[in-house]
Each structure stands twice: as C-alpha cells, then as structure tokens.
Amino acid sequence: MKCESCGGELLETRLDSYHFDESGLEDVILVGVIERRCEKCNEREVVIPRLKELHRTIAKALAAKNSLLTPLEVRFLRKHLGFSQADFAKRINVRSEAVSRWETGAEEFSWHFELLLRLMVMLELHERNYTVKSFDEVQEKRLTAPVRIFAEKSAWRPDSTNMLTAAC
Numbered sequence: 002m003k004c005e006s007c008g009g010e011l012l013e014t015r016l017d018s019y020h021f022d023e024s025g026l027e028d029v030i031l032v033g034v035i036e037r038r039c040e041k042c043n044e045r046e047v048v049i050p051r052l053k054e055l056h057r058t059i060a061k062a063l064a065a066k067n068s069l070l071t072p073l074e075v076r077f078l079r080k081h082l083g084f085s086q087a088d089f090a091k092r093i094n095v096r097s098e099a100v101s102r103w104e105t106g107a108e109e110f111s112w113h114f115e116l117l118l119r120l121m122v123m124l125e126l127h128e129r130n131y132t133v134k135s136f137d138e139v140q141e142k143r144l145t146a147p148v149r150i151f152a153e154k155s156a157w158r159p160d161s162t163n164m165l166t167a168a169c
Contacts, residue, residue, distance in 0.1 A: 002037065009041025019047055026073055029059055056081055064122040070115055072106040078118055079104070083128035093117060 002011040014036050021029040035048040049055065060081040063074050070078070079089050079100070086104070090097040093114060102108035120126075149160035 004039035004042060004044055006044045007039060007042040009039040011037040012040055013037050016047070021049070023049075024056070024059060024077065026059070026077055027071075031055075060122050064119040069112075070110065070118070072104050072110070075110055075115075075118065076104040078122050082121055082126065088128065 002013075003009070004011055016034055016036050017032065019031045019034050019036070021031050031049070034050075036045060037048065038045045060078055063070065063078060079086070082089070084092065086100045087097040090100045095114070099108065103110040103114075149162075151158045151160065
C-alpha cells in the first residue's frame with residue numbers, strides 16, 4: 002500500500018492501545034487496531050473499522066459502567082441517541098439549559114435522569130424511534146383508562162389506541 006502524501010511504502014502495525022480521542026471522551030482506548038505508517042515521510046493513520054458499531058459499543062459500555070457518568074459521557078450518550086440538547090430536554094421534560102449545564106459540568110446530573118439516559122441507550126431508544134409529537138401527546142391529567150390486550154395466535158398484542166407512538 003502506498004502513502005497518499007508522498008507515495009512511500011506503508012507499514013502496518015497492530016497497536017496494543019490507541020487513545021480514541023476522536024470520540025470526544027477522555028479515556029476510550031482501542032486495543033488491536035491497525036496503524037499504517039509511511040516509512041518515507043512518517044505520516045501515520047489509524048484504521049478504525051465499523052465506526053457506527055464502535056460508537057454503539059462505547060455507548061453501551063458507558064451505560065453499563067458502575068460509576069456516575071461524567072459530563073462528557075452524558076454528552077456522548079445524548080449525541081449517540083441522536084438528540085439535540087433541545088430535543089433531549091423536551092423528551093425528559095426539563096429545560097434545554099439544564100442539559101447544557103449537565104454537559105459542561107456546571108450542574109449535577111440527577112440520578113433519575115442518568116438512569117433514564119442509561120436505559121434509553123441500553124434499549125436503543127434513539128431519536129428516530131419517536132414521532133415529533135409522541136411525548137407531547139401524553140395527557141397532563143392522571144386518568145384511569147382500560148388497558149386492552151388482544152390474544153392472538155402466538156402472542157399478546159396491546160391496543161395501541163391510547164399508547165405513545167414510540168417504538169422499541
């Protein structure tokens with residue numbers, strides 16, 4: 002393989018550790034990725050395959066970690082889910098300024114919101130799973146309503162008449 006900069010020969014090496022700063026996080030280390038280095042101009046590139054899968058794996062690892070999320074991790078997870086700050090704030094019923102403060106570390110992220118964010122990641126409840134009005138349609142009154150469940154040949158099916166339009 003030839004270097005795009007100078008045409009020199011590229012040498013490949015498998016790295017024991019590569020700090021994946023491109024993720025926007027401080028401590029993501031990739032093990033076993035390939036580095037290509039030009040023996041002529043010393044230009045270097047790291048080959049990171051299946052980037053979308055890598056981001057999903059990072060998100061799941063963060064959601065499963067046994068310590069509180071850092072502000073950068075909250076931001077990474079929100080972005081991984083595909084939400085802007087405003088959309089995420091709307092989905093969890095807070096002001097967008099609160100999300101901004103959580104992501105800069107100016108305000109503590111409450112455990113309840115952190116748990117919700119972690120569950121959204123683990124269940125892969127991305128932005129595309131919601132219609133624009135899905136949470137807006139929740140009535141503000143607490144009402145008792147019948148929950149109708151239909152018996153079908155091989156499964157139970159809920160009546161979707163009074164349900165949010167979020168898909169899991």
